[in-house]
Every structure is written in C-alpha cells, then in structure tokens.
Amino acid sequence: xxxxxLLEIKDLHAxxxxxKILKGINLSIPAxxxxxxxxxxxxxxxxxxxxIAGKEExxxxxxEVLYKGRNILEMDPEERALxxxxxxxxxxxxxxxxxxxxxxxxxxxxxxxxxxxxxIAPAEFLRLMKEKAAFLGIEKMIRGRSVNEGFSGxxxxxxxxLQMMLLExxxxxxxxxxxxxxxxxxxxxxEAVNQMRxxxxxxxxxxxxxxxLDYIVPDVIHILVDGRIVKSGDKNLALELEKDGYEMxx
Amino acid sequence: xxxSTDKFLTLFQEAEAHLEQLLPLxxxxxxARATFEHVGFPMQKMEKWRNSHLRTIRETDWVFERTxxxxxxxxWPERFRHAPVxxxxxxxxxxxxxxxTDGVQIGSLRAALKHTPQRVFDHFxxxxxxxxxxxxxxNTLLVTDGLWVYVPKGIRVETPVLAVQYSSGKHHAVNHLRxxxxxxxxxSVDVQMLQISTPDDNHFIQDITECFVADRGIIRRHVLQQxxxxxxxxxxxxxTQGEASEYHSNVTTLSxxxxxxxxxxxxxxxxxxxxxxxxxxxxxxxxxxxxxxIDHAVPDCESHEKFAGVLSGHAQGAxxxxxxxxxxAQKTNAFQASNNMVLSDDARVRSLPFLExxxxxxxxxxxATVGKLDDEALFYLRSRGIGAEEAKRILLTxxxxxxxxxxxxxxxKQFVVDEIQxxxxxxxx
Numbered sequence: 094x095x096x097x098x099l100l101e102i103k104d105l106h107a108x109x110x111x112x113k114i115l116k117g118i119n120l121s122i123p124a125x126x127x128x129x130x131x132x133x134x135x136x137x138x139x140x141x142x143x144x145i146a147g148k149e150e151x152x153x154x155x156x157e158v159l160y161k162g163r164n165i166l167e168m169d170p171e172e173r174a175l176x177x178x179x180x181x182x183x184x185x186x187x188x189x190x191x192x193x194x195x196x197x198x199x200x201x202x203x204x205x206x207x208x209x210x211x212x213i214a215p216a217e218f219l220r221l222m223k224e225k226a227a228f229l230g231i232e233k234m235i236r237g238r239s240v241n242e243g244f245s246g247x248x249x250x251x252x253x254x255l256q257m258m259l260l261e262x263x264x265x266x267x268x269x270x271x272x273x274x275x276x277x278x279x280x281x282x283x284e285a286v287n288q289m290r291x292x293x294x295x296x297x298x299x300x301x302x303x304x305x306l307d308y309i310v311p312d313v314i315h316i317l318v319d320g321r322i323v324k325s326g327d328k329n330l331a332l333e334l335e336k337d338g339y340e341m342x343x
Numbered sequence: 344x345x346x347s348t349d350k351f352l353t354l355f356q357e358a359e360a361h362l363e364q365l366l367p368l369x370x371x372x373x374x375a376r377a378t379f380e381h382v383g384f385p386m387q388k389m390e391k392w393r394n395s396h397l398r399t400i401r402e403t404d405w406v407f408e409r410t411x412x413x414x415x416x417x418x419w420p421e422r423f424r425h426a427p428v429x430x431x432x433x434x435x436x437x438x439x440x441x442x443x444t445d446g447v448q449i450g451s452l453r454a455a456l457k458h459t460p461q462r463v464f465d466h467f468x469x470x471x472x473x474x475x476x477x478x479x480x481x482n483t484l485l486v487t488d489g490l491w492v493y494v495p496k497g498i499r500v501e502t503p504v505l506a507v508q509y510s511s512g513k514h515h516a517v518n519h520l521r522x523x524x525x526x527x528x529x530x531s532v533d534v535q536m537l538q539i540s541t542p543d544d545n546h547f548i549q550d551i552t553e554c555f556v557a558d559r560g561i562i563r564r565h566v567l568q569q570x571x572x573x574x575x576x577x578x579x580x581x582x583t584q585g586e587a588s589e590y591h592s593n594v595t596t597l598s599x600x601x602x603x604x605x606x607x608x609x610x611x612x613x614x615x616x617x618x619x620x621x622x623x624x625x626x627x628x629x630x631x632x633x634x635x636x637i638d639h640a641v642p643d644c645e646s647h648e649k650f651a652g653v654l655s656g657h658a659q660g661a662x663x664x665x666x667x668x669x670x671x672a673q674k675t676n677a678f679q680a681s682n683n684m685v686l687s688d689d690a691r692v693r694s695l696p697f698l699e700x701x702x703x704x705x706x707x708x709x710x711a712t713v714g715k716l717d718d719e720a721l722f723y724l725r726s727r728g729i730g731a732e733e734a735k736r737i738l739l740t741x742x743x744x745x746x747x748x749x750x751x752x753x754x755x756k757q758f759v760v761d762e763i764q765x766x767x768x769x770x771x772x
Contacts, residue, residue: 146726174728182726186719190741199737203728239741256727 097123098159099295100145100264100268105156107137107144114140118156122264125292127308128135130299131331132317133339139183139316142268145297146180147173160264176208179262181253183269188240193252196240197222201259225258230283246273254285260287267298272307283308303331347384347401348477354378354517355484358407363431365487367370368454368467375473375483384477392475392501394632394661394693396601405547407485408516414509415541420567422758423537424504431546432487432518446495449504452521455491462493466523470553470581472607478577482551485519487620489550493521494530497555503533503565504751510540510548522552524562528585531561535568543570551579556586558612565755567762568596568604579605583751584644586612593750595759596623596631597766605634610672613643621650622746625690626764632661637677639668641751642702645653645676651746652683653739653767654690663711665697672702679709684716684742739767 100122107115114137119234122128132138144151145158146171152285157164165173186311202212209237214223226232229251232246241249257265271279286296287311298309306314306328314331318339324330355362355376383632384400411430428435433453440450448459455463462566491507510518520749526532540546556562562582570576576599578753583588594604609619623631637646652660662681681690694711716738724734741762750756 149721166592170722170725171730171734172724173726177593182723186717186723188717188723188738188741190745191737199729200727203730203733207728219367284709 096240099124099161101159103157103159105144105158106154107140108154109149114320115144117323120271120322122295122297126312127290127296127298127309128189129258129314130317132313134301136317137320138317139268140178142266142299145178145266146170147301175204177263177266179260179264180256181270182269183272185241185253187242188340189242191240193235193238194222197259199254204260216283221259224309225255229285230254231255242285246247247275250274250278252281253264256284256322258285258289263294265294265296267296267297269301271300272304279308280303303335306331344385345386348379350405350482351484351540352380352385352682354405354407354525357495361407361409362485364486366456368483371468372484375480376733378473379477379480384481389457389635391663392595395603396630396764399601400547403516406516408512412511412591419507419537419760421549423507424508428507429488429515429520430509431512431525432520434488443730445498447500448491448493449497449591450491452489452491452523454669463491464523466553467554470555470583472550472581472660478549479551482486482519482521482549485517486521486523487519488566489521489523492525492532492534494532495502495527495564496521496527496530498530500532503535506536508536508538508550508707510546511544513543513545516546516593518546518548520549520550524552524561524564525555526557526562528557533563535565537567538578539569539576540571542571544574546574548576549592551581554580554582554590556582556584556588559587561589563591563751566594567572568594568599570599570602572601577603581607583609583611584615584617587614590617591749593747597762599623599625599629599631601630603632603634607636608646609638610641610644613641614673615644617646618748619646619648622743624653624659624743624763625660627656627658630659634663636665636668639666639672639675639677642671642673642675644672646678649746649748650681651743653738653743655685655686656681656693657689660692663695663697666699666707668700668702668705668707669725673704675702675705677705678708681711684739685713686715736764736767740764743767
C-alpha cells in the first residue's frame with residue numbers, strides 16, 4: 094500500500110443468503126483519484142458498494158477493506174460514515190415523517206460531535222443548506238418535505254449529492270448515480286462531484302453505462318464480471334466497452 | 344345477571360347517598376340503575392368487548408372512597424402542573440368555576456350544577472348511549488364530577504382549556520367522571536386533558552366526555568394518557584355535530600395498564616368534519632384498545648381516522664373501527680387508517696375495520712398495517728453517521744407523530760412529540 098492509498102480492498106469475498114457474489118476483489122484507490130467500476134447486471138457492482146458502506150445483509154466471508162489503513166469491515170455503518178465514508182444510494186429510501194431540514198441538521202451535528210465540535214448554529218445551518226440546495230436546484234423541494242418522500246428519481250439523487258456536499262466525506266461510493274436521470278440531471282450531479290474532487294479525497298463510481306463517465310472522468314476503470322475484476326484500464330476502456338459491449342469480457 | 348353487574352349494583356346501593364351528595368342527579372341515577380340492571384356489565388363474549396380485558400374488573404371487590412389523597416404534581420409534565428385537577432373523580436377545588444364576561448363557562452360539573460343546572464341537564468346524558476353498553480349506564484350510576492365547558496354562540500376561546508384527571512390509591516376504588524363540552528353556533532374551544540395515575544394506583548376509572556358541536560362550531564379535544572401502576576381506564580367520548588362543524592379528537596397513550604378508549608361520533612347535519620387520531624405506546628404487559636364508531640347519519644360529511652400503535656415486550660393492542668354510512672348519507676367521505684409497529688415477537692395487535700355502508704355514492708377507505716422497523720431506512724440513517732439507537736428512535740418518533748398531524752396547537756403537538764420521544768428512548772432500547 095503506497096502512502097497515498099485511501100482505500101484498499103484485499104481479496105474480498107462476499108455472499109448474500111449463501112449465494113457467492115464477490116469472488117476475490119482487489120482494488121487500490123489513492124487519494125485524489127476517481128475509479129469507476131463497470132460491469133453487466135448481476136456482476137456484483139452494487140454489492141461492492143453496500144459492503145463498503147456496511148449493509149448487514151451481505152456477509153463478508155474473506156478479505157479486508159482498508160480505509161486509511163483501518164479495516165472498516167469491523168466498524169458499524171455509522172462509524173464508517175463518521176470516519177468519512179459516504180455512499181450515494183442507487184435507490185434512496187423514503188422516510189415519511191422525518192423532515193429534510195431536521196434530518197440534514199442531525200447528520201451534520203453527528204459528524205460535528207464526532208470531531209469534538211459544537212452543534213452547528215441554526216443560522217449557519219440554514220445558510221449552508223440553502224446554498225448547497227440552490228446549487229443543485231432543489232432549494233424549494235426540501236422545505237417542508239420528509240426525507241426523499243415524493244421525490245422524483247432525479248431529486249433523490251440530487252438529495253444524495255446535497256448530503257455529500259454537506260458532510261464533505263473523504264471516500265465516496267457513487268452507486269449508479271446516473272440511473273433514471275435525464276441528461277440535465279446527470280450534468281448537475283456530476284458537477285457536484287467534480288466540484289468536490291480534491292487531492293485529499295477519492296471516488297468510486299459504480300455504473301452500468303459509459304455516459305456518466307463523460308461527465309465524471311475517471312482515472313481508472315475496472316470491469317467487474319461475475320464477482321471478479323477482469324480488466325482495468327484508463328478512460329478509453331469505457332469507450333471500448335461502449336463499442337463492443339460486455340460480451341467481449343465474458 | 345352477571346357477577347360484575349351484581350357487584351356494581353351493590354356498590355351503588357352502599358354509596359348512593361354519598362354520590363347524590365356530591366352530584367345530585369336524582370332520578371337520572373335511578374333510571375340509569377334500571378338500564379344497567381337490564382343491559383348488564385359487558386361480557387367478554389360480546390363482539391365489541393372481545394379484545395378488552397374484563398377479568399380483573401369481574402374478580403375485584405371494588406370500593407367507593409370518600410376521602411381524597413394529597414396530590415403529588417412533581418411527576419407531571421410541566422405543561423399541566425397548574426391546570427385544574429380532578430382527584431379520584433372529584434375536582435380538587437371545591438368551587439372550580441369561572442364564568443367569563445363573554446359567557447364562556449369553565450368549571451367542574453359539580454359547580455356547574457349549582458350555577459347553571461338547567462343548561463347542564465339540557466346536555467347531561469343527551470349524547471351518552473346508556474343502553475348500548477352497561478358501562479355507559481354505570482357511569483351515570485357512579486359519576487361524581489367532571490369538567491364542564493360551555494362556549495356561547497360566536498365565541499372562539501383562544502387559549503386551550505387544560506385539565507388533569509388524576510388517580511391515586513391502592514384500595515381498588517372506582518372513579519367515574521363525566522366531562523361535558525358544549526360549543527354553540529360558530530363557537531370553538533380546544534380542550535387538553537392529562538389523564539395520569541400514580542405507580543401504586545389500582546383504580547377502575549371510567550370517564551365519559553359528551554361533546555356537543557353546534558352548526559359551524561369546532562371542538563378540539565386532546566387527551567394524553569400516562570397511567571402507571573395497575574390502573575384500569577375506560578375512556579369514552581361521544582360527539583354530535585351540527586352543520587359544517589368540526590370535531591377533532593386526539594388521544595395519545597404514553598403508558599397504560601389496561602386502557603380502553605372509545606369514540607362515538609354522529610353527524611346530525613351535513614358538511615361536518617371529524618378528525619380522530621390516536622396513538623399508543625405499549626411496552627411490557629400493557630394493554631391498550633381503541634374502539635371507534637362513526638355514524639354518518641346525513642349526507643356530505645367527512646371523517647378521518649388515523650390511529651397507530653408501537654408495541655414492545657408482551658404488550659397487546661387492538662383497534663376496531665366501525666363506520667356506519669346510512670342510506671341517506673350520500674357523498675360521504677370516510678377514511679380510516681390503523682398502522683402498527685411491533686417491536687418484539689411477543690407483542691400482539693389486532694386491527695378490525697368494520698364498514699357498514701348503505702348509501703351508494705360514498706368514498707370509504709380503510710387500511711391497516713402491522714410491521715416492524717424498516718431496515719432500509721435504518722441503514723440509510725446509519726450510513727449517514729446516526730447511531731443505531733438514535734436511528735430507531737427517529738424512525739419510531741416519526742411513525743408515531745403521524746397521528747398528530749391534524750393537531751392544530753403547535754405547542755401541544757411539540758409537547759406531545761417530546762413526551763413520545765422520551766418514552767420511545769426507553770422502549771426502543
């Protein structure tokens with residue numbers, strides 16, 4: 094592991110309900126980079142994201158996920174989040190009755206408390222929330238609404254980006270960020286990601302299609318097939334895929 | 344005659360003189376005695392009593408207590424510490440009575456009977472259905488006092504009327520109260536009542552609230568129940584509504600031993616709206632039940648029922664929602680929802696919608712859910728850095744608070760949400 098590595102996955106095997114999904118993943122993601130995982134449906138892309146975020150229904154049978162040198166598989170999901178790991182969900186869940194502003198303030202304060210800071214001042218919170226929401230164009234809809242409730246597909250993804258911008262995580266998994274989005278929405282969420290890119294953080298973009306990678310340009314692309322990374326390369330790999338499809342990898 | 348009926352008749356005989364001294368109802372009690380004898384105390388096998396727990400009532404030798412205990416208010420929510428109190432069925436203050444210059448009357452039923460007997464008897468028992476269940480006649484038989492609120496035509500009472508129904512004692516005493524709320528044409532009032540008992544309490548409380556909402560009037564009734572000890576409480580509200588009137592009822596049960604809440608609503612004229620909500624948090628071996636009966640007797644009225652329960656331990660909950668839409672009640676809108684969250688394997692909940700519809704142009708819907716906490720939502724919150732316990736509490740609070748959506752008084756709503764939150768913090772661990 095080089096000094097610069099933010100996330101390292103070592104021989105990761107995972108299964109759900111006895112079905113083997115990940116069959117030995119090795120991956121090293123340095124700070125300051127964007128890696129993309131592409132692959133056909135059922136290859137295990139989303140499972141990889143969920144295992145990193147800490148979803149309990151996936152059982153890791155072998156391997157490690159080292160984040161800043163610590164094995165996060167031993168941490169609760171909330172601990173991973175507080176340490177700077179963030180996943181943008183493919184299908185963000187609706188939570189009726191929990192208002193957006195309350196939710197956002199709660200998660201911001203959870204992170205501040207973890208860092209030993211005072212809770213955010215109400216005025217500062219409002220300013221920050223408005224600023225980020227305005228950037229994403231969802232300023233109106235987060236007022237008086239419950240978390241993700243009645244949001245369109247695009248609004249849900251923008252809400253994920255809003256949380257990402259407010260929490261400023263160091264390692265971000267983008268699980269099918271482009272699914273169900275029109276081209277304007279893809280541009281907007283990509284802009285949110287690109288704005289956040291820095292030498293200190295890294296992104297893992299999970300996607301089925303190449304088009305997202307026109308906007309979030311990756312440093313490395315990995316092709317995941319049947320639970321294994323079968324090929325890695327630069328951004329041109331996506332173009333090859335676009336031309337020939339996943340068939341050539343099988 | 345069943346055992347309970349016999350027992351309560353004997354109790355009445357012993358206490359009659361004292362009861363009459365407290366609240367002189369004269370012939371009304373004797374008439375109630377005849378009805379009670381005839382109808383009898385409810386029995387487990389009766390359709391609408393199947394989910395109630397009657398054994399303790401049947402097996403206990405109930406007494407009537409003539410002395411009142413000192414009241415310890417330190418355990419009460421701050422909001423209610425200065426409110427008038429009914430201690431074991433009788434107002435703490437001998438002359439709890441206020442008559443405002445605008446004609447609004449707020450006081451005890453005992454005082455009202457002295458100050459305005461005619462008006463009291465114009466309403467007393469007019470909504471109560473003595474011949475439906477024996478419990479209702481029993482209430483007239485044993486009633487000692489209650490809250491009296493009268494709002495004249497066109498007057499809107501801005502400040503909520505607060506009261507406490509307090510029960511304390513370990514000698515198996517009965518407390519029977521009758522609250523009467525009257526709003527005349529285009530008048531309105533918001534009544535908020537805390538029903539609370541002490542940890543050593545083992546009384547049988549039966550309170551009946553008769554609500555009269557005249558044309559374009561509004562009654563908002565809020566009850567917060569916090570029973571400790573082994574208190575048995577049957578709490579019933581009857582309401583009748585005039586044209587374009589509103590009746591709101593919200594009953595939140597934070598803790599209980601054996602509680603049966605009933606609501607009987609009848610629309611007498613068109614364009615009335617009734618919004619009925621109830622929430623219970625039941626842990627350990629607590630039992631809570633809601634019985635709702637809505638009588639759409641006339642056209643163009645709407646009723647909304649939103650009930651929810653959060654159950655843990657060996658708790659038992661039940662909801663029976665009976666909607667009757669009579670033949671003439673066209674353009675009725677009636678909605679009913681009963682949602683329950685069951686947090687343990689041993690908790691039980693029964694949800695029984697009961698729709699009886701004789702009109703053809705109506706919209707009626709009912710839904711009942713029984714579920715556990717949503718794992719996806721829990722994971723979502725945790726993945727944002729919220730701890731597991733806190734995440735559970737957030738989800739349960741939001742689920743529970745949904746029953747308070749129709750509560751207009753934001754202060755009361757926030758107060759109840761805070762109470763729910765602190766109760767859930769204990770339950771969800």
